[in-house]
Amino acid sequence: MNDIKGRHLLLHEVSDLLDERKMASCLIEDGVTKRAGVYFCHRCGNDKPYLFAAFHCARCQKLCHYCRNCLMMGRVSECTKLISLSMDETNRPLNVELNWNGTLSKGQEKASLKITEAIEEETPLLIWAVCGAGKTEILFKGIEKALQTGKYVCIATPRSDVVRELAPRLKQAFPKVDVASLYGGSEDRGKLSPLTIATTHQLYRYKEAFDVMIIDEVDAFPYSVDVSLQFAVKKAQKKKSSLIYLTATPSSFIRRQFTPLQIVKIPARYHGYPLPIPKFQWCGNWKKALKKNRLPNPVMKWVDAHVVREKQAFLFVPDIQTVPLVVNLLKDVHPHIEGVHAEDPHRKEKVQQFREQKVLIMVTTTILERGVTVPGADVAVLGAEQDIFTESALVQISGRVGRSINAPTGSIIFFHFGKTNAMVQAKHHIEAMNALAHKEGLLKQSSQ
Template structure:
């Protein structure tokens, strides 16, 4: 008889043997009984090119095959040349002499007893999209839910998730960013009070039992294999998901064979291919999306390098401060952010107090905030106005600009606000962002 805790933990997971949260003898016994299957950490294949011996490595946990992210060293454990994967090293190192464990037979099963505790109402448009998604999930056909920023898309997932749980299926809602998972977790716990739900992200606490519903960053899915019957990828267009092929493969790997993967996004890319599609073009409050204004800011770089804020931008900031309107200024690089003149607070990805500073803006303790694209999505600040500086730069893709514009006018009380693209020349991406927003408003 396999141990219940081990079964519940390992079902669907792929884990480093040396870091399993169970005593070594327990793991050994389950290997002996055939419940745990072993895999080497790194697969290598050799090829010869003329006289060169080329080794090609693949990490069996994160499926990384970028050879520059493998490092070879003299290992004091196996006393050989060992290779390890640098790509997923933050989840404990996988090397050629480490072993991965997978659950092999008699998996933990989900229960069919769940409660759906949600009394909100959907707009007719939301209702329609929600029903379409539910139908796709029931038919096991992949679905793309394209919903504009602030459309209220999480609620739409509830009926489809509930139906899947009732059938005893294991469900995963994945999103690229930890902030999103942290925001979703309490909401889901309220809506599904009888379901065991785990939230997985870097630094998450240990959670007990067999979770039939898992909310996870896409990164954490490296640690799953053939685990889920239904997967929803939220914000499928967000960095780093769309840019990192291993994350996309991680989602596929975490799903069981034959399981379907559904996507939710505000800015779908052409690479997302699904059988069915729904489009939610209106915000939940029914107002138009704010349309970006283009404002030239010629030579802003030179001016900033001299330690001066370009005049038009300065006036815009002063006007917001005077009228007590919270504002965000998006900048293209961390360098520009750090060297921006004045003493406005600023945040970027590596900033340790990011959450606290955003909270201060929400509570109006600070007038405004300088930021990199890290805040492009997932944050809601009532009545916030937004400026993008250097909107012509490469980092501001059409989808990034659409997301940034989507920060404005999200609340019922303040459905509009400024979104200004300060630029040194108009790019195709800027035009595309603006025309997409205008097109959706007309629908």
Template sequence: MRFVSLFLNNRLTIAPETLVNDSSLEAVSFSEFSVVEQPPLNPTFQYDEKLQQILYGKKLLFDEISFTVDQIQKHYENGYVKYSTGISKTSNGYLCSRCGNEKIRLFAVFSCFRCKNDNCVYCRNCIMMGRVSECTPLISWSGPEVRWPDENNLFWNGELSIGQQLASQKFADNIGSDGELLIWAVCGAGKTEVLFKGIEKALNLGLRVCIATPRTDVVLELAPRLKAVFPNTKVASYYGGSEERETPAQLVISTTHQLYRFKQAFNVMIVDEVDAFPYSYDKTLQHAVSLAVTPKHFLLYLSATPSRTMKKATQKGTLQCGKILKRFHGFPLPVPKMVWGGEWKKRLERGKLPAPFLKWLKAQVESGRRAMIFVSSVSVLEKLTELIKKEIDLPVDSVHAEDPLRKEKVSQFRNEDIQLLVTTTILERGVTVPYLDVAVFGADHDVFTESALVQIAGRAGRSKDDHDGEVLLFHYGKSLSMIQAINHIKSMNKEAGI
């Protein structure tokens, strides 16, 4: 976007060229302003509370705000809105102020209609959130803080296990202070319930809380549960396509990618499944977390399979740790069984299912239980689903990351409208369905790491009324990851004394 420099109220300021009718003023790209001076706050200005709630603790593009450029500019001129550079030049290249990307290969140029430049630089790393370019200002709130309601009481009558109680108290004791805590809890330990007490304390102290998770499916599962137990609190969920992204909220449940849009917003940050892809591999997502928290903040990490780095930090005492070794119902984690399935890739190419897998499939139909079948890729998913539908007469469907009906299908599976769901690893975490068995088709594939298999196994046996769901690993040769995953689960059961 192009801006012009002009004097307003005896001060030099800037304004979008579309709002200035003086042809003598030269319009230049926003990136050409080395310093953008912030106008002083005008206490007599009647600011718009909705705009305050949308921008508070965020940095957004003009296109992401449901206000006109004129309305935003008036707030800027009166000191309530701040403009900052989206892409800035550095000694090594460029820096994206939204996602923190500095990798040259993740920047590109395009012919920009707004700034009339044929080589306007933009960031490819966070392009899915809307394009940030050299001429793009990021807009944030610089006026009064949002006031949150005083009543944030927890409405929950459940009981915590001894392990849950200890972890819950450890989290609550740290609220109001700086620091970090890892809660290392087995799959199905009831991590969400462990958070309730600490979240309630934080909310009643007037603090803002975020639960960040790598997967949209987890956000969709957590949001209604937290809204139910905190009925007087402003709660919103943030994910791609969310209708609540303009909703002001003291408690936010968000995908880690959505944190690119926040700046110094949260006093308490809870990073769920801290070991999961893409968060564990993407430095810009970790950077987003660091930007989304206030200078004084508390970080809580949740994981069933923490990284070696985290494990070493807990052993050295540089990272506090609370362990939950048992599931909330007290029964052991299901130990996966390895089943030789033959050359499953060749069988699929020939349009046939491996005999051991077909035998299990038919037995599964007779049992009347639901099942999740995990596969290594979308191509395998499509072929396998087609063959399964030919063999059994049950509601069968499939889902993957780019599936436009992903949300609806997971909901149908929970509601028992789908009996058997074939899925990629997108559903390895955060999805809880009772009376469920799990199979991994082609478990020897590289995509099924130790942590992935542990998480997949954790989908079974999560209900106290059905604690021994079956987990089968169909393979064409045992992989190291399969062996490590089984040993990991046996070790956690042994450490828990069950």
């Protein structure tokens, strides 16, 4: 029985676990129903007509509509029953202790206290932490408290690479806890643990399971635009629970969901050096230049300087098509210049080689705007005026520079063919965070 609590399952997945007596305590609902002429999927919240299809169903002997939106987790149709069983209200505290001896920066300390408070009081919280603030460590104390009081904690993120990166760190911090890590293809899929790390997609399988829902990178694609993922997160939370958002770039839509007291900023990086400020460099009509098989002069100069000094760098470009164009032009300059994009089958290997310093300059689309840290690398953006480079994308991209304590500075250049509001706002955003960090005495220089 315990293995179905808090989960949202298809009847045939659990029928051998349940006899009629046990079934009585479960909630059984139809998978797909029609409301005011519109189909609705109760597992993923989809109500878009084009995301439903019909088939001649052997089970109900009718034309049966099913949800295409969550099909990858097994088909939910009109005659499918969904089973769920509420979690016990009586919490069983876990006898766990945090296994971590690091020290928090002053900014982290403040956020850590706020998180613990939000978990205790079951209130919402937005942690607005600059890239490189050290987001994971600020969660430790709050998670410890939650587990000790019998709460179930879920850290959800739109990106599976974040799950894979976080899981081992949390397992190390809480060695006695059975940490579940859920993403498409992971062994733990469908498991429920007091400490669960999941992609937002995996939350379709849960219902009223978690007392604490922490969403990392809340502004990242696809969560920020997919209402059904937002439905899944809400459904997976208990009615009384705390919701904690973590991000370096909250949209104004997200910020409006919190009162000023429910927003905590960490404006400084854990190492206490200010965020590098982007420089703008006009580079003319770079698209035209590329058509003539050349790169604008300022960009070539930047490349040459990095080749001469053998200094690693990211070169962001606006779209997939531009990646091979730029890489082919630069291969002659230096053999260790590579390109990567979302559809690249060798994406993982190439990123690994970049981390191992076997790639000097990595030409990339915005897929590397988050997550990948290469100590000491500089950053440039080619075509920073393009729409894909929003304020938040540019802030995240700038956040790649100077993250390591051993290389806390570096340069970031926006090569552009006309300055945009997004570029200016990104620069302001970063300057404002540095100013706030200075004011709060969080920067190294201000303490000297």
